[in-house]
Amino acid sequence: MRRVAVVGVGMSAFGVRNDVTIQELAWEAVGEALDDSGLEQKDIELSVVGTVNTRGYELMPAVVVNEYSGLTGRGPVRVEAACATGSAALWTAYSAVASGQVDIAIAIGVEKMNEVDTATSLAVGGRAGNYLWEFHMYGTTFPAYYAFYATAHMQKFGTTEEQMAMVAVKNHRYASRNPKAHFQFEVTLEEVLKSRPIAWPLKLLDCSPISDGAAAAVLASEDVARKITDTPVWIEAIGYSSDTSNFTRRPHYLGLEATRKAAEMAYRRAGIEPRQVEVAEVHDCFTIAEIMAYEDLGWVEKGKGGTFIAEGQSELGGKVSVNLSGGLKAKGHPLGATGLAQIYELVKQLREERERGRQAPLRNYLALSHNVGGTGHYAYVTILRR
Amino acid sequence: MSEKRYTKREGFKIPSIPLTYKHAIPVSKTEKFWKGLAEGKIYATRCRICGSLYFPPQADCSNCRGGDMEWVEVPEEGVLVTFTKVYARPQGYEELDPYIIAIVEAGDVRVMGWVMNINDESKIKIGSKVKIKPVYIEKHGKYIVGFYV
Numbered sequence: 056m057r058r059v060a061v062v063g064v065g066m067s068a069f070g071v072r073n074d075v076t077i078q079e080l081a082w083e084a085v086g087e088a089l090d091d092s093g094l095e096q097k098d099i100e101l102s103v104v105g106t107v108n109t110r111g112y113e114l115m116p117a118v119v120v121n122e123y124s125g126l127t128g129r130g131p132v133r134v135e136a137a138c139a140t141g142s143a144a145l146w147t148a149y150s151a152v153a154s155g156q157v158d159i160a161i162a163i164g165v166e167k168m169n170e171v172d173t174a175t176s177l178a179v180g181g182r183a184g185n186y187l188w189e190f191h192m193y194g195t196t197f198p199a200y201y202a203f204y205a206t207a208h209m210q211k212f213g214t215t216e217e218q219m220a221m222v223a224v225k226n227h228r229y230a231s232r233n234p235k236a237h238f239q240f241e242v243t244l245e246e247v248l249k250s251r252p253i254a255w256p257l258k259l260l261d262c263s264p265i266s267d268g269a270a271a272a273v274l275a276s277e278d279v280a281r282k283i284t285d286t287p288v289w290i291e292a293i294g295y296s297s298d299t300s301n302f303t304r305r306p307h308y309l310g311l312e313a314t315r316k317a318a319e320m321a322y323r324r325a326g327i328e329p330r331q332v333e334v335a336e337v338h339d340c341f342t343i344a345e346i347m348a349y350e351d352l353g354w355v356e357k358g359k360g361g362t363f364i365a366e367g368q369s370e371l372g373g374k375v376s377v378n379l380s381g382g383l384k385a386k387g388h389p390l391g392a393t394g395l396a397q398i399y400e401l402v403k404q405l406r407e408e409r410e411r412g413r414q415a416p417l418r419n420y421l422a423l424s425h426n427v428g429g430t431g432h433y434a435y436v437t438i439l440r441r
Numbered sequence: 442m443s444e445k446r447y448t449k450r451e452g453f454k455i456p457s458i459p460l461t462y463k464h465a466i467p468v469s470k471t472e473k474f475w476k477g478l479a480e481g482k483i484y485a486t487r488c489r490i491c492g493s494l495y496f497p498p499q500a501d502c503s504n505c506r507g508g509d510m511e512w513v514e515v516p517e518e519g520v521l522v523t524f525t526k527v528y529a530r531p532q533g534y535e536e537l538d539p540y541i542i543a544i545v546e547a548g549d550v551r552v553m554g555w556v557m558n559i560n561d562e563s564k565i566k567i568g569s570k571v572k573i574k575p576v577y578i579e580k581h582g583k584y585i586v587g588f589y590v
Binding site for chain 2: 069070071072075112174178180181185187188194195198202203204205207210236238239251252255256257302303
């Protein structure tokens with residue numbers, strides 16, 4: 056296995072992007088990533104396109120994206136791992152470079168979610184579990200699945216709706232400083248608590264928005280990376296795992312086993328302890344998800360995630376600075392793009408290129424991304440170091 | 442509070458040619474489950490070789506790779522493990538009032554279903570005993586698993 060570096064990143068503005076097609080949106084990220092790396096399309100040997108695209112009219116979008124990006128003939132491999140698709144694309148490109156099959160690869164993540172109405176979008180999302188045994192019979196929605204976790208976590212550990220709301224307040228605050236975020240405004244605790252119920256106990260402002268967006272990362276082998284950039288960001292490890300499609304077959308509803316296992320693999324392969332991580336992007340599709348992530352990623356013991364946010368431990372400069380981009384919650388969550396947008400953010404953090412008020416203080420230059428697919432169906436944990 | 446700034450870019454659009462999927466789902470291997478609901482029974486499957494119990498029922502044993510399964514009834518009582526009330530309903534469920542979905546532990550399996558006899562989610566407690574029986578949902582013309590706290 057060869058060392059692999061991220062040598063260029065790009066990201067479109069996230070939000071309602073009814074001004075562009077999927078390929079035009081992807082290009083915004085691809086073009087920026089190429090500029091950032093100083094490379095041209097002819098240098099790229101493999102493209103990996105990650106998109107869920109269950110809401111799209113373009114049913115085989117990878118070749119469309121690839122052609123528009125000027126990458127015809129270089130891939131594409133299309134990957135899908137629900138909301139963890141971007142990380143699956145990263146893993147695929149990383150594996151190709153690490154194994155020596157190619158020296159330079161690009162991972163592209165893109166999602167268009169606003170071309171259909173909200174009810175259709177909810178119906179598509181609700182099928183992300185096991186259609187026949189869950190959505191078909193009971194009308195499950197994505198918020199409903201995470202509400203199952205919230206209800207169980209509240210009952211078992213005394214986690215409160217206020218603590219969940221604090222996650223939204225924190226992530227909106229950082230998003231308000233991020234010009235590429237879907238929501239660039241702050242919210243108050245009271246506004247979150249008074250927002251309308253979506254799936255009890257989750258309210259509108261506990262939920263990530265329905266966003267369009269794209270992100271891309273150019274990866275290179277160590278030899279190549281050292282020649283083309285002074286600021287390579289190394290992929291130290293990518294851990295992965297999965298859980299059952301049937302929600303009823305999960306061992307418990309107090310956290311995500313897939314996250315715990317993926318994190319264990321990533322920490323072991325990178326040779327680091329959880330407490331060494333300084334800055335992280337975690338999968339906060341709902342506020343409860345960020346609270347469970349603190350626990351499952353090993354920053355605080357199981358059940359104490361609510362206290363972790365209440366004590367400000369996940370704020371900028373806390374034990375670990377979490378979701379300084381605004382997270383999925385406020386930056387937005389275009390499924391296929393999310394995992395690579397996390398990498399975009401962390402590469403910028405490690406290069407100390409972020410806006411005032413959301414640049415993490417760094418000593419070890421160690422970052423972690425945590426990307427979940429579905430309701431804990433997939434999990435990827437990536438460790439980056441500068 | 443700051444001004445509500447967000448990214449929302451609209452532009453000229455044209456409608457797509459609509460695409461409708463209407464699937465015929467093959468459920469022949471779990472037919473007894475689907476027909477059982479109408480007879481008031483909820484079936485799981487158990488592997489005759491290794492004893493693995495499956496709910497939802499499945500025809501193949503992914504544990505021992507055997508295919509010799511027997512149908513067994515899910516207990517009529519269980520304990521509520523977690524729940525939610527769905528206010529924002531998806532396409533296909535918009536006509537129904539907000540509904541409470543719960544997960545119930547019944548013997549050695551967990552079952553998803555709707556709570557039928559309580560409408561106020563604040564009155565439901567995890568750990569409560571519930572009765573489990575199939576219920577007909579008129580608007581959808583289908584049977585589902587119902588819970589009675």
